[in-house]
Amino acid sequence: MAKFCVLGPERFFPKQDLIPELRKGPDPLKISMTVTIKTAAEQEKMRVAGRLAADVLDMIGEHVRAGVTTAELDVLCHRYITEVQHATPAPLNYRGFPKSICTSVNHVVCHGIPGERRLKSGDALNIDITVIKDGFHGDTSRMFLVGKPSVRAQRLAQVAFDGMWLGINELAAGKRLGDVGEAIQNHVEKNRCSIVREYCGHGIGRGFHEDPQVLHYGTRGTGLELKAGMTLTVEPMVNAGKRDVKLLPDGWTVVTKDHSLSAQWEHTVLITENGYEVLTLGADER
Numbered sequence: 001m002a003k004f005c006v007l008g009p010e011r012f013f014p015k016q017d018l019i020p021e022l023r024k025g026p027d028p029l030k031i032s033m034t035v036t037i038k039t040a041a042e043q044e045k046m047r048v049a050g051r052l053a054a055d056v057l058d059m060i061g062e063h064v065r066a067g068v069t070t071a072e073l074d075v076l077c078h079r080y081i082t083e084v085q086h087a088t089p090a091p092l093n094y095r096g097f098p099k100s101i102c103t104s105v106n107h108v109v110c111h112g113i114p115g116e117r118r119l120k121s122g123d124a125l126n127i128d129i130t131v132i133k134d135g136f137h138g139d140t141s142r143m144f145l146v147g148k149p150s151v152r153a154q155r156l157a158q159v160a161f162d163g164m165w166l167g168i169n170e171l172a173a174g175k176r177l178g179d180v181g182e183a184i185q186n187h188v189e190k191n192r193c194s195i196v197r198e199y200c201g202h203g204i205g206r207g208f209h210e211d212p213q214v215l216h217y218g219t220r221g222t223g224l225e226l227k228a229g230m231t232l233t234v235e236p237m238v239n240a241g242k243r244d245v246k247l248l249p250d251g252w253t254v255v256t257k258d259h260s261l262s263a264q265w266e267h268t269v270l271i272t273e274n275g276y277e278v279l280t281l282g283a284d285e286r
Contacts, residue, residue, distance in 0.1 A: 001091060001102060001128055001139060002110045002199040002235055002264075003209045035203055035211045037229035042136065043270055046205065046231050049138030050268045050279030051286075052085050053131040056101075057142050058282050064144040066121045070103035073127065074114035077101045081131055090130035090137055090208050097252060102128035102141075109196055109237050109245050109254040109262040121147025124157060126264050130208065137204050139233050140280035141266040152240060153261055159191045160238040160263040167216065167236065171269055171276040173228040181218025184236050194243035196262070199254065201233040204268055228273045235266030 038046060059080055060073060078100040081089045089100035097113070104112035104126040105119070112126075119125065128141035143157040167184040188195050201214030212224045216236035239245075241260025248255060256262050270277040 001094075001130055001208070002237065002266075003202040003213065005198055005200045005213055005215065035224070035227075035230060036205055037227060038205060038231055038270070039229070042205065043229070043231075045134050045136040046138065046268070046270060047279055049087075049131055049133045049136045050140070051138070052081075052087055052133055053129045053138035053140045053268070054280045054282050055085070056080055056129045056131065057127060057140060058284075060127060061142075061144065064119070064125060064127075064146060066119055066123075066147050069116050069118050070105070070112070070114040070125075071099075071116055073103060074099045074101050077127075077129065085131065085133070088132040090132050090139075091128075094208060102126075104128070104253075104262070104264070106261055107256045107259050109239070109256060110199055110264060111252045111254055113250060113252055119146050122149055122153070123147075124149060124153040124261060124263060128264075128266065135206055137206075137208055137268075138280055139204055139208075139266065139268050141235065141264055143263050143265060153263075155191075156193065156238060156240045156261050156263045157265075159188060159193050160236060161265050163187045163216075163236050163238060164234055164265045164267065167234045168267060168269055168276060168278065171226060171234075171271055173226055173271055173273050175226050176221060177212060177214060177223030177226070178218040179220050179223075180234065181215045181223070182220045184234075185217040188236065188238050194239045194241070196237035196239060196243055196245055196254075198245055199237060201235045201266070203230065203232045205231055226271050228271055230271040231268060231279070232271075233266055233268050235264055237262060237264045
C-alpha cells in the first residue's frame, strides 16, 4: 500500500486533512526520518511475512476473471490470510480502511476499495496485499489483466513492471534513494508515460509505513544513503496519460485526473551489503 508523500524534491505539501498524522502533528518542514535497521532475527521475520504476502497473490490469480466482483476477491484473500496463513491482513481497519486488500481497476491509481463492481474482459486490475505475521509486515502488489486486454493496458503494465525492477536493481548499501528514483523516472518517461508523485514507496517492518519515503522520481546521487538491514518497498504508480491524480470522496480511492489507465507493481526489499534481497517473490520466482 503506497504512502502519501509528505516531502520530496518538489516540496509537495498535501492538504492537512488528507493525512491524519499531520492534522495535529509537527510542521512537515521539520519532520525528520528515523530509519530502522533490522537485526538478523527481524530480517528472517520479514522474509516470512513477505513470502506469505506473495503467496496470497499466487492464490488469488486463478480467481481473477470476468464476472467476479472485487469484493469476492477480498473475501477469498481475507479467508486465506486468516484461516490458512494464520496471519493478519494489514489494510483492514488501518486508519478506517474497510477491506483486507486494495483493488485498483483501470484508472484507479491506488487504494481502491473492493466492492460490488464486476470485472469485465479488458480490465486492468492491481491487487495490493499486506500481511502481518509475528508483528512484521510484507507488502506487495501485481497487475492482473482480465480476459483480452488492450494493447495499451499490456504496454502500460510492462512499463510499470520494468520500471519497478530498474529501481530495485539500484538498491545496495552505499547507494542513494535518488538513484532509484532516477532509474524509474527515466524509463517511464522515455516510454511516454508519467510517474505519480503524490504517493510513494516506504520503509516497512514492525510498522506498515516506516521511513524512508521511497520516491519513484529523482536525481542520481541525492537522497538518503542506503544501509544494509533497511527494508523498504518499491512500487511506482505509472499513468498512461498525465501524472495528475485526485482523491475520491471516500477518502481512499485515488484516480487519474484525465481518466487515463494506471498500473503498479510492488515488492518489499531488504538492503544487503552486496545489493538486495526481494522478500515478496512469487513461488515461481524463488
